[in-house]
Amino acid sequence: MGKHIRTLIAPALQETVKYVGCTDCAVSCQSACKTSCTVGNIICSVSTLTNPATTQIRLEPVVRQ
Amino acid sequence: MSQGQIHRFIVNGTRLVYDVESGSLHEVDELTWELLGLYPDKVTESALEDLRRRYSPEEVAEAQAEVEELIRAGCLFSPPASWKPVMPSPGDPVRAICLNVAHACNLKCTYCFADTGAYGGPVMLMPREVAFKAVDRLIEWSGRRPVCEVDFFGGEPLVNWPVIKDTIEYARKAGAEAGKHFIFTLTTNATLLTEEIMDVLDREQVSVILSLDGRPSVTDAMRDNSAEAAERGIRAFLARRAPGGVPTWEHGAAQSAIGRGAYAVLRGTYTNANLDFLEDANYLADEIGAPHLSLEPVVAKPEEPYAIREEHLPTIFQEYERLAADLDRRRREGRFYHFHHFEVEPEGGPCLPRRVQGCGAGVQYLAITPAGEIYPCHQFVGRERYRLGTVWEGITRPDLQAKLAGCHIYTKEGCSECWARYLCSGGCHANADLLEGDIFKPDHIGCELARKRYECALWLKARERADV
Numbered sequence: 001m002g003k004h005i006r007t008l009i010a011p012a013l014q015e016t017v018k019y020v021g022c023t024d025c026a027v028s029c030q031s032a033c034k035t036s037c038t039v040g041n042i043i044c045s046v047s048t049l050t051n052p053a054t055t056q057i058r059l060e061p062v063v064r065q
Numbered sequence: 066m067s068q069g070q071i072h073r074f075i076v077n078g079t080r081l082v083y084d085v086e087s088g089s090l091h092e093v094d095e096l097t098w099e100l101l102g103l104y105p106d107k108v109t110e111s112a113l114e115d116l117r118r119r120y121s122p123e124e125v126a127e128a129q130a131e132v133e134e135l136i137r138a139g140c141l142f143s144p145p146a147s148w149k150p151v152m153p154s155p156g157d158p159v160r161a162i163c164l165n166v167a168h169a170c171n172l173k174c175t176y177c178f179a180d181t182g183a184y185g186g187p188v189m190l191m192p193r194e195v196a197f198k199a200v201d202r203l204i205e206w207s208g209r210r211p212v213c214e215v216d217f218f219g220g221e222p223l224v225n226w227p228v229i230k231d232t233i234e235y236a237r238k239a240g241a242e243a244g245k246h247f248i249f250t251l252t253t254n255a256t257l258l259t260e261e262i263m264d265v266l267d268r269e270q271v272s273v274i275l276s277l278d279g280r281p282s283v284t285d286a287m288r289d290n291s292a293e294a295a296e297r298g299i300r301a302f303l304a305r306r307a308p309g310g311v312p313t314w315e316h317g318a319a320q321s322a323i324g325r326g327a328y329a330v331l332r333g334t335y336t337n338a339n340l341d342f343l344e345d346a347n348y349l350a351d352e353i354g355a356p357h358l359s360l361e362p363v364v365a366k367p368e369e370p371y372a373i374r375e376e377h378l379p380t381i382f383q384e385y386e387r388l389a390a391d392l393d394r395r396r397r398e399g400r401f402y403h404f405h406h407f408e409v410e411p412e413g414g415p416c417l418p419r420r421v422q423g424c425g426a427g428v429q430y431l432a433i434t435p436a437g438e439i440y441p442c443h444q445f446v447g448r449e450r451y452r453l454g455t456v457w458e459g460i461t462r463p464d465l466q467a468k469l470a471g472c473h474i475y476t477k478e479g480c481s482e483c484w485a486r487y488l489c490s491g492g493c494h495a496n497a498d499l500l501e502g503d504i505f506k507p508d509h510i511g512c513e514l515a516r517k518r519y520e521c522a523l524w525l526k527a528r529e530r531a532d533v
Contacts (some may be wrong), residue, residue, distance in 0.1 A: 002131040004124075005082075006092040007140060008530040009411045013088040013487065014139075014146035016416035025415050028424050028490070029442075044415040 069142035072484035073101060076524035077390050082141070083523060085484050088411050089140040090523055092531065096120045097128045104132070105142060151418045153428045153470045155463055158208035160425065162199055163432040163443045166191040166228055167220035172254055172289040176336060176363050176371055182220035184434070184447035190225045191435035196232040198456040199433045204243045213240065216250045217271075218432075218443050223257040233269050250274065252332075255298030256291055263302055270327040272314075273306075275299045277353065278333040279345020279360065286338060287371070296353065302329055303354050310354045310402075330405070331358040336371035340380045343388045350402040359405035362514050364444075364496055373510060382517050389521035393528045409488060409522040423490040427453060427469030441469055444495030451498075469494065469504070478506045489515045 025042045070085040080098045082091045093101065096116065103112050116125045135141040168189045170182030182188070203213050215236060217229050233249060240247045251266065252274040266273060277299055278284040281292035288295070306313055306329035314326030331349050335342040342360050349358045362381070365372040373381070388404065395401045414420075424430060427441030434446055437456040445451040454461035474480040474491040492507045492515065500508040 002127075002134075004094050004097040004128040005131045005135065006531070007089065007135065008092060008527045009088065009090040010138075010140050011088045011412045012139065013417055013420075014086055014143065017146045017148040017418065019416040019418060025419060029493075042410065042415050042419070044410075044413060044419070 069144050070484060071101065071104075071142060073098060074520045074523075076520050077386050079524060079527065081520075081523060081527055083484065084141050084143055085487065086145050087139055087143040088487070089135075089143070090411065090527055090530075091135070091140070092527055094128075096124055097132065100125070100128050100132060101141075146417060148417075150421050150475065152473055152475075153422050153425050155428060155460075155466045155470055157425070157428050157470075158210045159203055159206040159431060160210060160212075160429045161214035161216060161431075162203045163216040163218050163430070164191065164196055164199055164232070165218050165220065165432060165434050165443060165446060166196065166222045166232075167225040168435050169224050170219055170221040170254075171224060171256060172221065172291050174288045176287055176334060176365060176369070178364055178444060179220060180447070186447060189435040191228055191433075193228055193231055195433070195435060195437040195456060196228055197235050198437065200232060200236045200239055202456050202459075204239060204245055207245065211244070211246060212248060213245050214248050214250070216252070216443075218252050221254055221257065222251055223253050223262065226257070226262060230265055233265075233271070237269075248272070252276065253298075254288070254291060254295055255302065256294040258298035258302055260301075263305060266302075267305060267327070272327045273302065273329045274332050275302065275329060276333065277331055277349060278335070279339065279342065280348045283339045283345055284333075287334070287336060299331065299353060299355075305329075307354065307356050310350075310356050312356045328357065331355040333358070333360045334363050335360050336363045336365075337373055337377050338371055340377060340384055343384055343391060346388060346402075346404060347391070355402065357403040357405065361406070362511070364499065364511075366500065373514070375510065378510070378513055381514065385517050385521045389525055393525060396529065397532075406518045407522040407525055409519065409526060411523070411526060417487065420487045420490055421474050423473050424493070426494050427451075427466055441465075442495060444493070445498070448498070472504050476505060479512075480507065483512070483516075485512075485516050485519050488519050 025044050028042055072083045072085060074081055074083070080093050080095065082093055082101060083089070099116060113125060132141060168183045168186060170177070173181045200215065203215065207213050215232070222229060229251070236247045249269060249271040250273070251271050254276045276288070277295050278287060281296070284292035284295065306327070312328070314328040331353065333345060333349065335345065339345060346358065346360055349355045362373045363371060367374050389407060392401065392404060392407065424442070426445070430442055431453070432440045432443045432446055433456060434440065439453040439455060439460065440446045440451055441453065451465065452462070453465055460466055472491070472494055474486045477491045480486050480491045492511055494504040496508040496511055497504050497506055500511070
């Protein structure tokens, strides 16, 4: 924690490219007119990121060959 | 200097910096805010000298050291991932279908994008054979995907309830034979909900999106004076799904494989007549008892009297900040509700491949009309030039499907440079077509609104983290 900068979230999104985009996450509607689910608020079932809530429900990840 | 991108923004007086490629979020002081405004190309000795004069040489050196450290750590100006993006392509497994089981509605809402239910065509209910064939197509086209989703939509889908009920039964049976698990959603105005219908929705774990705009006067003004009847149905349903305002499900805004229990979320629309929509959100949460809700800007051409236009943006931005501040206060007081447009999953969200693919309309997601026509999504229904085929013939417009597959953040106008591209995935194709006349040109007002919502969402996340 710096004196001038407080890092609140540091997920390293680039590292998730090793996953293929298995599309097992929810269907999103970018106008959100139907499901209120946009790609911004989807939770990933094979999360490569660091949310402890999602690690509890982790499925087998599909990794790019 | 790396080739990364940051976005600096202020919400409710807090200075935040979002690193686009890594997804990192930082709160910074005024000095660092100014310093980062110089990066990457304007960090000259004269610019630094100006900062030293206004702050102090020591402070500037400290801030600069912190910035450089975060750049080295990949949390500021981090470079894009090195990869070949995996984009949607024709032949991808279909994930979901939207069954427009009724091109008819018992209400005549002023702003209805579906032309009060009939989508500019004849009033029509979907026959069983069309619904069953659509389910067969979904199973066939879903490939190896183990989960298939069917969304019941309209018009008002409950005017064709017998077909919905039979389709669920058919899909369960056909899915079991094919080794597929089916999940269902239904979007309804709630005025036709009965105990019998709610029993089936509960038994079959159908997730439900309930339409209500907020305060009764707001709902009545746009939704055919339906507030009383809609509220009656919604209260009865929420008593089952969220008794006492406590949801019986998990991850209401993000179901699919990780969902636990069927959700019931409220969804409203705001227009230029209720730009004070914080009051409507709070009404839905406090008076109706919805733990999960959203209020979406009306999708309408600018000439419509209720449309959101450029001139409304400053007021809406202020209202979003007011809403975010109110939600933050509620969180501290233990009275929080989930406002879906302020929900982002910066650490548990989908992978980058998913983020760049968008909604998959026309490829991974299809809408079916009562006559069995296939459109890219429910919003395209009735726009004849977007008809992809029929459930009987299959896809007869592979060229159109290829065009839709090729429409994403790397090809849409302005998306490659936009800081929010991994949060919005390029926005809605149908809105772009309706409002800009081209699916490759995102609706510019929609983009402005989305960016503001993401700023508020990130601010809320920052407030949450700052308290940890």
